Amino acid sequence: MVVDAIKRPRGLPVDLPAALDASGVIGAWSWSPRSERCILDAGAAEVLAGDPGLAGRPIPLEIARSCIHPEDRPALVRHFQAVCERGGLFVAEYRTLSPSGQVRWILDRGRVPAGASSRRIGHGLIIDVTDDRREDDADAPARVEPLDALSVAIDRALECRDALDGVEDSELQLLVDMLLLRLGQSIAKTPAGNGGRRGH
Structure with a gap:
């Protein structure tokens, strides 16, 4: 696994790293249900494991x-165990x-293959939504439900990304x-993605 989440090819007019940063994307992960190991990029390793030095290593x-x-x-x-059993879209919001001692709110979205699946790896992104939580109700419970049709679209896009492996x-x-x-970005702008967060 490449430690950098996304690399920008030459000649494209989009500054993808800047766009990701502006959108709050702070890291990426992959998960192998067969080896039961996770690989984090540097951003995810720092936020989820507290050690960016773990980036790129199966843990x-x-x-x-x-x-x-x-x-x-x-x-x-x-929630993660339930998704791993059936495979599919994984969506969670947690601290x-x-x-x-710094508390951050994270939106975690990805697609996980079922444990018995021949598909080897699941992938996902983590997005910092701390500022949204400060503006809304910071005491609202963590959310682990998918949203709406946009979630289905993300699910399909992640399937496409999986299909391009190799x-x-x-x-x-x-x-x-x-x-x-x-x-x-579209989900972040919808009422369900901002103030209308639901409990689990």
Whole structure:
């Protein structure tokens, strides 16, 4: 796995790293149900595991989620296990607690293959939504439900990204990543993605 979440090919007019940063995307992960190991990029490793030095190394889930807030961890673990059993879209919003005591709200979106699936790897992104939480109700419970039709579109885009694994065409992969970015931005602008968050 490449440690950088997304690399920009030459000649494209889009500054993808700047767009990702402006959208709050802070990291990416991959998950192998067969090996039960997670690989985080540097941003995800810093926020979820508290150690950017773990980037690119297969690590157990216990380490990969060691900075998830203790109050949110049980519901998140149950939700992830349920998604892993059936495979499909994984969506969760939860808090992280850094070793220095900083609390951040994370929107975690990805697609996970079923444990018995021949598809080897699941992928996802984590987005910092702390500012949205400060503007809205910071005490609202963590959310682990999919949203609406945009969630279905993201699910399909992630399937496309999975299908491109092993295809050495960075432009195709970039286009899918840009689609995922735009879908995430659309969700962030909807009432369900901002103030209308639901409990689990």
